[in-house]
Amino acid sequence: MAENLQSSRQLRPIDLARGHGLSTQAVRNYEADGILPPADRTPHGYRTYTPLHARALRAFLALVPGHGHQTAASIMRAVNRGEAEEALRLIDEGHAQLLDDRRTLQAVENALRDLESTAAKEPTTAPGPGSTFIGPLAERLGIRPATLRTWERAGLVRPRRDPLTGYRVYDEADVRDALLVHQLRRGGYLLERIAPLIAQVRSAGGLEPLEATLRDWRDRLSARGRAMLSGAAELEHHLSERG
Structure with missing residues (x-):
């Protein structure tokens, strides 16, 4: 009783x-x-x-x-x-x-898999190894250069400027970030939700170290x-x- x-x-x-x-x-x-x-x-x-x-x-x-x-x-x-x-x-x-967080994690994992499979598929016209300009990168992603400029203003990509021409130059890390942003945008994620994920990739030092972060994220959700x-x-x- x-x-x-x-x-x-x-x-x-x-x-x-x-x-x-x-x-x-x-x-x-x-x-x-x-x-x-x-x-x-x-x-x-x-x-x-x-x-x-x-x-x-x-x-x-x-x-x-x-x-x-x-x-x-x-x-x-x-x-x-x-x-x-x-x-x-x-x-x-x-x-x-919690479900929304799980879906976000899944989207990031899917984006990283897509990134690994598509990165370095196409050669780029660039001023140095692994670097490219805004036009070729936009064409590779199937977006307009204006979209890349929008992502830059949001802090999602951080190209340097060529000191002679003033053109934006995207190095390997910038290309990686742009590809990841593109995959997440295709998944319906807003820029403000993508920003902390890109910051996490940068702080981890790239995609490979981020795998441990993702495992920890998954464990914490469980x-x-x-x-x-x-x-x-x-x-x-x-x-x-x-x-």
Whole structure:
């Protein structure tokens, strides 16, 4: 039989704190923030909690790894207000964001595969090994030179200028970035969403080192998905016992 949450069993702040590896101040803060239901007070003004508070705290702490502190707090506030539908909506938004992140990762992986298969397919007219001008690069990508200039203004490609002619010169890294931007744009990604990915390629020092970053990204998404499952299980138990 489910535990009677209206029983007279009382828990002190220290009981909740010790049971979850927290300080008593953290427990009081969670109550003040609406993450825990309001506590009763003894005639002397001391807070008293119940198994309901313990389950609410357990649910909140389980939600944090998957949804983050802010969203987990919003979920628990909605539950404490009796707005279960709002809590479920917030959870759905978290899953939708996770799915969107998975699709972004897949798009990047697809773009990198396409990049590896198409890079260096065509010779380029260039002032030096691995370099090219805006016209040949635009033709290679099947876009207008104006598009490359737009990408440059957005910081997605960073060609240097030939000191004699003033023409834009795209080196191997610029060509790589342009190819990656082109693949992601074809996948429907906006420039502002592509910019941090290009920055990641640059900071990794190219495509090969980025593979480790992508593996870590994939692992973190999987960990987040499993954390969401754990959080949902704890929240469901809390909602069922809460009634």
